[in-house]
Amino acid sequence: MTTISAYAAKSEDGKMAPHEIKRRALGEHDVQIDIQFCGVCHSDLHAVNNDWGNSNYPLVPGHEMIGEVSAVGDKVSNFKVGDTVGVGCMVDSCQTCEACDDHLEQHCLNGATMTYNSKLKDAADDEEDITQGGYSKQVVVNDKFVLKVPKNLDKAAAAPLLCAxxxxxxxxxxxxxxxxxxxxxxxxxxxxxxxxxxxxxxxxxxxxxxxxxxxxxxxxxxxxxxxxxxxxxxxxxxxxxxxxxxxxxxxxxxxxxxxxxxxxxxxxxxxxxxxxxxxxxxxxxxxxxxxxxxxSLIGGIKETQEMLDFCGEHNVISEIEKIDMKDINDAFERMKSNDVRYRFVIDMQSL
Missing domain, CATH: 3.40.50.720 (NAD(P)-binding Rossmann-like Domain)
Incomplete structure (x- = not known):
């Protein structure tokens, strides 16, 4: 278990402030990622304001993460330390239902585990039981939900690809x-x-x-x-x-x-x-x-990887404005008035 720095909303007023969260110890199928950039999705704004009535506080949003692998579990073979990787809207699913068999984990019949504000099915006694997102220094994710990012893509501009x-x-x-x-x-x-x-x-x-x-x-x-x-x-x-x-x-x-x-x-x-x-x-x-x-709701992991590979081949990236973590509240206000062309991305080194 590791304590890391993050930014969280503490209540329905949606104001973001420094916070600390716990990430689980590295499991044998896990990948530990040092987050370098995180996109700001309109869903983040809805979540911190409890617009959908299901927010759990404190809440750390962020599901458009790009970072570097800093450790891998013993049974992880497709990622290594130093790889540039991404994590999108999901971090787990049952992996056994018809939807998961069809590579549509977002429609998991037993409920996909979303990257933040989602109840963990088997949290350890000392582990937070609600997922916390990418407005943080680090994340630990099952290797099945980690994506390879083409080397030719700008990391910051690639972050919104994981959702938008x-x-x-x-x-x-x-x-x-x-x-x-x-x-x-x-x-x-x-x-x-x-x-x-x-x-x-x-x-x-x-x-x-x-x-x-x-x-x-x-x-x-x-x-x-x-x-x-x-x-x-x-x-x-x-x-x-x-x-x-x-x-x-x-x-x-x-x-x-x-x-x-x-x-x-x-x-x-x-x-x-x-x-x-x-x-x-x-x-x-x-x-x-x-x-x-x-x-249509996002895409499964297989299709998301295909999308990233397509972006690498055609050099497709998002149009972004980079911000520091401390400016997230201003960014949320600007999003409300559509004052962004076309996605904010947080430089997580500023946290």
């Missing part, structure tokens, strides 16, 4: 996005900017779909071929029925019907942002064009 990256890569990958397809990415933020980069790297004709024409220049720089401003009725008519796939990253409930009209027949819109009820959907639009609505 896999969240957008997985639906694009699962729905077969490829050259010759027209793909719309709805919403330009932490998720949307990664959706543009991935769809472009997959060879699709990428259209950024936004309510704000001011985002057009940024979208083009990120790899979008066109920009559709939904407030422009003529543009909406022009693009009606043109899209093979829509990736919807809007983080709140909204009217999906105008977007459904953009889909070709027999095509899909997938949600990755709105974890809440949506407004009523016009069934006639879906039935008439055999259109589908789908959802």
């Amino acid at each position: 990256g896999i969240t957008t890569y997985s639906p694009l990958h699962q729905h077969g996005v490829k050259e010759g397809m027209t793909v719309g990415v709805i919403g330009l933020g932490g998720l949307g900017h990664m959706g543009i980069k991935f769809a472009s790297a997959m060879g699709a004709h990428v259209v950024m779909i936004t309510t704000s024409k001011e985002k057009a220049e940024d979208a083009k720089k990120l790899g979008a071929d066109d920009v559709l401003v939904t407030k422009n009725e003529d543009s909406m008519k022009k693009w009606q029925g043109k899209f093979d796939f829509l990736l919807n990253t809007i983080p709140v409930g909204h009217d999906v019907n105008p977007y459904l009209s953009l889909l070709k027949y027999n095509s899909t819109m997938c949600f990755v942002g709105a974890i809440e009820p949506l407004e009523a959907v016009n069934g006639a639009t879906m039935i008439g064009g055999r259109k589908s609505l789908a959802g």
